[in-house]
Structure formats: structure tokens, C-alpha cells
Amino acid sequence: MNKVLFTNAYFYRFDTKQWEDQRPYPPYGTMYAAALLRQEGYEVELFDTNLASSPKELEPYLAHAPNFLVIYDDGFNYLSKMCLTVMREAALEMIRMARNQVDYILVCSSDSTDHSALYLDAGADFVIKGEGELTLSELCGLLKNGETKAAKDILGVAYYNNGKLVSNTKRPVLKNLDELPDPAWDLVDTSGYEEIWRNGRGFFSLNIATTRGCPFKCNWCAKPIYGNRYNSRSPRRVAQEMAMLMQNKGAEYFWVCDDIFGLKPGWVQAFQKEIDRLGIQPRYKIQSRADLLLEADNIDALAKSGLDEVWIGAESGSQAILDAMDKGTQVEQIYEATRLLKARGVRVGFFLQFGYLGETKEDIKKTIKMVRELVPDDIGISVSYPLPGTKFFDMVASQLEGKQNWTDSDDLAMMYRGTFSPAYYRRLHRYVHKVFRLQQGWEAFTRLLQRPLQASAKSLRSAAATVYYLPAMWLDRIRLQRLQRLQGTKE
Incomplete structure (x- = not known):
């Protein structure tokens, strides 16, 4: 009971906007947890999902016969904290894949903290709520020694007991972060x-x-x-x-x-x-x-x-x-x-x-x-965006129906009733970006006039882009006004 397979549930390829942006980062929080268990003598391995194409790529790692599968999402990354449905489904799929191949499945993430039953229903044994390293360490130690009953009494876990959800009080957060080892960077192939x-x-x-x-x-x-x-x-x-x-x-x-x-x-x-x-x-x-x-x-x-x-x-x-x-x-x-x-x-x-x-x-x-x-x-x-546990969420909770999470980070859906229609805010998003780019272009153009010999390729492109952004901005402005009139809201 000493082999721990870590993974995370953020797939950049599943989030079109982020994948096209081409600025991926390794799962920092996952590496922190792996470093702590390795320091305590566990044999650890990491399946980094960030650049993977599918949850099915977990299968070769499961063939190494780990005792624990730990799905530990990065609590430092705002993309993970948004709890996108496409990433939730990926996590649940990995749980279902591993259910009959490991002794215990443990999950720690923002989404599982807020929606523990979803992950337990898929086959997870425990959900770790809140800051996870110390809870994970204690939980693995007890389960490794066969102390399942004691494991259910520790702080910071949720589990099913005879079909009933039990959610223990969260563990107090670490005060001295230097007690933790540095993240296990050696477990990540950063070449990709x-x-x-x-x-x-x-x-x-x-x-x-x-x-x-x-x-x-x-x-x-x-x-x-x-x-x-x-x-x-x-x-x-x-x-x-x-x-x-x-x-x-x-x-x-x-x-x-x-x-x-x-x-x-x-x-x-x-x-x-x-x-x-x-x-x-x-x-x-x-x-x-x-x-x-x-x-x-x-x-x-x-x-x-x-x-x-x-x-x-x-x-x-x-x-x-x-x-x-x-x-x-x-x-x-x-x-x-x-x-x-x-x-x-x-x-x-x-x-x-x-x-x-x-x-x-x-x-x-x-x-x-x-x-x-x-x-x-x-x-x-x-x-x-109404996130569970916030005052804002409570203010709009009665309006939230089927859709309570964005599918990906480019979803931008209004999940409650705002002053204007969802179509208005989608158009506003485009309009403000064009206003912004146009203003940048005007500034670049002004600098070119003042210091033509110091012009850079970037400033030339920005100035030239005003030819596009000026008419595009006015077209979006007209569309916004039309959406207002359809809604009966006066400017």
C-alpha cells in the first residue's frame, strides 16, 4: 500500500480558448502534494493531464498497479477554481476508469469540495475538502495501515456511510508554508x-x-x-x-x-x-x-x-x-x-x-x-460568475437552473438575470475589446508622429489596426443599441 498515482483534471486541449492561447502551466498544487507524500516514503508517480488529449491516457499508469489514485487539482490556477463542466466530466471519467484497478481513489479540488456527492457517486472513496496536503498525508497513512474507521473521523474529508453523505469539518490551513517541501518539479516533463x-x-x-x-x-x-x-x-x-x-x-x-x-x-x-x-x-x-x-x-x-x-x-x-x-x-x-x-x-x-x-x-x-x-x-x-459559497451566489441562487457552470473558459454565459440580456453582454464583450484596441492604436499612431525614427514593428501594427477597429467598433455600438431597444432599456 505504498504506491500513489497522482493526476489532475485540467486538460488544456478541452478548453479551446486556453489551448489556442498557448500559455500552459504545469499542475503546481498537484506537485506540492506529491512532494509531501514522497518525503514521507511513498512511491509516487504523476500523470499530468494538462497537455494530454484524453482521460484514456491514464490507462498505462494504472497498469503500474498503484494502491492510491489521487486526483488533486491545482488550487492555485483560476481555471481550476472555475469548475468547468468539461473538466469535471474528465475527472469523473478517470474515477470510473480506475475504480476496479486501485485500492482507494481520493479527490481534492474546488469542484469536489463544493459537490462531493458527484465524485463519490462516480466511485471515489474520499473527497478531501479545502487545503489538502496534511489531510491527504493523514488519510493515506490510516488507509495504508487498514484503519478505515479512523480515516473517516479525520478533519477535511467527505465520504459515504451506508449511502449517506458525511462531510467532516475542514482542517485548519497551514500557517507556516515553509514546512512543506518544494513542489516535485522532477515529476513533470516540462519539455512539452x-x-x-x-x-x-x-x-x-x-x-x-x-x-x-x-x-x-x-x-x-x-x-x-x-x-x-x-x-x-x-x-x-x-x-x-x-x-x-x-x-x-x-x-x-x-x-x-x-x-x-x-x-x-x-x-x-x-x-x-x-x-x-x-x-x-x-x-x-x-x-x-x-x-x-x-x-x-x-x-x-x-x-x-x-x-x-x-x-x-x-x-x-x-x-x-x-x-x-x-x-x-x-x-x-x-x-x-x-x-x-x-x-x-x-x-x-x-x-x-x-x-x-x-x-x-x-x-x-x-x-x-x-x-x-x-x-x-x-x-x-x-x-x-456565481461561485458556490459566495454571497453573490446566494443572491442569485433562485435564478440558477440547469446551467450552473461554464463549459469552458470562453463560455461567458449569464446564468442569472442581469440588467441586460445575455446577447447584450456577449456583444458588449466584443465592443469593449474593440474600444480598447482602437485606443491602443491611436496611442501608437500618436507616438509614431512624435518619434517616427523610434517606431517598432509592434507599434506600426497597432497603429495600422485602427483601420479595422474603428468601423468594427461603431458596428458593434449600433448592435448594442439595437439590443437595448429590443429589451426596452433606454440608453
Whole structure:
């Protein structure tokens, strides 16, 4: 009872938008769990689904006669936390495939935490709820020794007892993350990831995490794995892992996949010193909040340590919507942080969200105005998504019927009644992207006029693209107005 086969249930190929984007990352959370069990003496193997074509590719791994199959999804990846139905079906298929070939099937993911019965019905023996490493370690130890009854009493598990779902209290989250070994990077063949990145982007990026959890209370954001507690790895451990991945894996760039980066006072500054001490020059991108970026000398320290891009959870240019979301940030902070980051040569991306309850046409206009005035380097647009366990989910739960999850990350379905129709928001998504690209083009054109000898191929393309985006934007605007009239909503 010592052989553990780990896998995850995110298949990039099943998510058309993400596969076409060609920026895949290994299953970081799965590697963390595998590293811990291996440290405890288990023989571990990993079937990495991220670049696989089908759940059926699990079969050769099952032929190695593992005692445990552990489907451990990456709690750091927002794509996993969205609980896409196509990935859920892949996980259930792997459970059914393995049911008669292993002694125990254990599942740990956002979706299984929220919908344990679905996974137990498919044949899983236990669902691990919330942060999983310590629960997994204790559970495997008890099952290995035949202590099945004791295994059912531990914190953080759900299971069936005589056909009845039993869901024990979650285990408290780890406070000292440095107690865990570094993720088992040696279990992943990163050559496939590198080939995709270099062919599509010209460089190789890997993922890394520095924290777990988020203490902020945005009422649409679910935290089924790490909760509202916020705990950090030490700056030294993070910098050392970066250095190892640069030396051993050829990584040049990192996606720091924390929900929120650098919240702990002084952490960013200490991290910059560790980067300097090791003599490495990584480039990396993070997710953060406008208010947090403005604290102390965070932006300066981030830029010095190699920050290339920051994605701000801007959500809306309307203060009324930010307040309704319990976001806790001010529109003015988005403006200030963006301008300071650009001044330091850091790229800025905005996460934008339309369709929140009570949103008016005036609120939408304010968001578009913010995009036009600040001209971020990139934007990601979504409609509000009701995740189980959130206040927002409770507010719209009575409206949720057959469809409660997106099929893939490009679904963008409105699963409740917004101010406008689903067709309106789909068209709005296209319109705002065209407004954004047009504004970028105008800025590029202005720079060309001012400094023609410094023109780059990218700026020339951006300026030329205005020929397409200007008429396309006006056409989408006309279509939006028509959709409003059909709905009887005045502009």
C-alpha cells in the first residue's frame, strides 16, 4: 500500500480558448502534494493531464498497479477554481476508469469540495475538502495501515456511510508554508510546455506560488481551498525555487499564481533583496489590488526585482459597482496605480467584470471610460460568475437552473438575470475589446508622429489596426443599441 498515482483534471486541449492561447502551466498544487507524500516514503508517480488529449491516457499508469489514485487539482490556477463542466466530466471519467484497478481513489479540488456527492457517486472513496496536503498525508497513512474507521473521523474529508453523505469539518490551513517541501518539479516533463511557449511566445515561462489564501471580502470570489486566511512562503524559499527553475528547467519568466501577491508588510522588499543576493534576473507577472500596490514603496521594489506585468482586479470603473461587490478599492486607486506602474515600465492588465447585479448603462460607460483613459496593456473581460459559497451566489441562487457552470473558459454565459440580456453582454464583450484596441492604436499612431525614427514593428501594427477597429467598433455600438431597444432599456 505504498504506491500513489497522482493526476489532475485540467486538460488544456478541452478548453479551446486556453489551448489556442498557448500559455500552459504545469499542475503546481498537484506537485506540492506529491512532494509531501514522497518525503514521507511513498512511491509516487504523476500523470499530468494538462497537455494530454484524453482521460484514456491514464490507462498505462494504472497498469503500474498503484494502491492510491489521487486526483488533486491545482488550487492555485483560476481555471481550476472555475469548475468547468468539461473538466469535471474528465475527472469523473478517470474515477470510473480506475475504480476496479486501485485500492482507494481520493479527490481534492474546488469542484469536489463544493459537490462531493458527484465524485463519490462516480466511485471515489474520499473527497478531501479545502487545503489538502496534511489531510491527504493523514488519510493515506490510516488507509495504508487498514484503519478505515479512523480515516473517516479525520478533519477535511467527505465520504459515504451506508449511502449517506458525511462531510467532516475542514482542517485548519497551514500557517507556516515553509514546512512543506518544494513542489516535485522532477515529476513533470516540462519539455512539452517549453516547446509550446517558445513556438508561440519566444520565451519559456513557468508558474510559482508565494502565498495561499486572500483576506479580502469580494462577495463574488470563492475560496474553497485556502479560505480567507493569508499565509506566505519565505522570500528566500521563493527566490531559491526561481533560481532552481531558471538553472534546471530553462525558465526565463514566471507567472506568480497567487490570488494576491505581496500583501504581508515588507515581503516584497525582502524578496527583492533575495533576488539580488542570488544574482538572478527573473521576469515575472503577478495579480494584485490597486490599493495594495500603492502601499509603501511596493511598486519600486517590485520593478527592481523583475516585475514585468501586473494584472489588477479592477472589475469596474464605477465606484457604485465596486462598493456593491464589497471590493474595498477606489476607482482613483486604479488610476494612480496604473500610472505609477507604467512610469516604471511595468505592463498593466485589467480584469473587468460586467453584469453584476444592479449594473446600469452609466456604470458600463464609466468602465469603458476608464479603459480609454488609462489604456492598459491588456484586458480580460468576463461576466459575473456565481461561485458556490459566495454571497453573490446566494443572491442569485433562485435564478440558477440547469446551467450552473461554464463549459469552458470562453463560455461567458449569464446564468442569472442581469440588467441586460445575455446577447447584450456577449456583444458588449466584443465592443469593449474593440474600444480598447482602437485606443491602443491611436496611442501608437500618436507616438509614431512624435518619434517616427523610434517606431517598432509592434507599434506600426497597432497603429495600422485602427483601420479595422474603428468601423468594427461603431458596428458593434449600433448592435448594442439595437439590443437595448429590443429589451426596452433606454440608453
